[in-house]
Amino acid sequence: MDALTLDAAALDERFRIADRLHFAVLHGGIVAILSHDGARAVVALQGGQVLTYSTPDCGEVLWLSPQAKLGTGKAVRGGIPICWPWFGPHPEGGGRPAHGFVRTQFWRVVCATAAGAATRLTLACEEGVDGHPHWPHSARLHLEIALGRTLSLSLTTQNTGPSAFELTQALHSYFRIADITSVEVRGLETVRFIDQLDPAGLKSEPGPVRISGEVDRIYQSLTTPVTIRDDPARLIEIASRGSASAVLWNPWIEKSARLGDMGCDGYRHMLCFETANAGADAVTLAPGESHTLTTAISASVQAPPG
């Protein structure tokens, strides 16, 4: 047995819950596989990243790059990567990676339970957070993943250092969709956004959002759920807590080609809607304070009209 398989077996021995949670090696790394009432989520310990989430009615809800490979030192594209402790490019640049540095860190398993209406897994990111060369602060970072009627992720940051720091972050969810040109996003009507492709003032749109080109927006002052209506029948609802901002992103054709890990026509079959603390919604944490960012995702099939 190789080292990864042995590590997965050791985690299995300690945390396995019959029929609800076990560990395995997938995409070249260790993953936890959670089940609940026919729903299933695969979570990589690299990055604490949910890779897939499926329900019996809707099939796969998240998009994952066909090139997904763990353990390469690069973030995997797809699922729900965690952007922390900054969202997007760092304002000071200087070789700091976009979206922070925990996407490639190994997260430790804290506990797993299957009581009540959900299978839960709690992870902690400890490796390299304190004393990171690009981040002169200390924090405790926990992620609770609950798979029940919905898939919910709660990311808690506690400032364990002696001085305050500002945090921007996102639960960067990649949703799998049938065709980007027929998607409709509701709940963003009249909400003002920073257009990252044309950052001159705030913009807004009166109706539901439809996508026909590259889109990269940070919606501000958003506190109500958003729905993605896909194909005629599938509806994905995203409800957020601890957040007043969200990111809507699709790289379209040219940027996809530059990214190199979108697969053939990948942009057509994904849309990112990211529960965030970004833009003016940055969070300041005084010593000892903590903040929890939550996204709750539900997917359903709508009855045909008439």
Ligand code: BG6
């Ligand atoms: C989005 C940003 O959240 O993530 C985009 O708004 C960015 O600007 C995208 O291109 C992907 O980022 P990365 O680092 O995963 O390639």
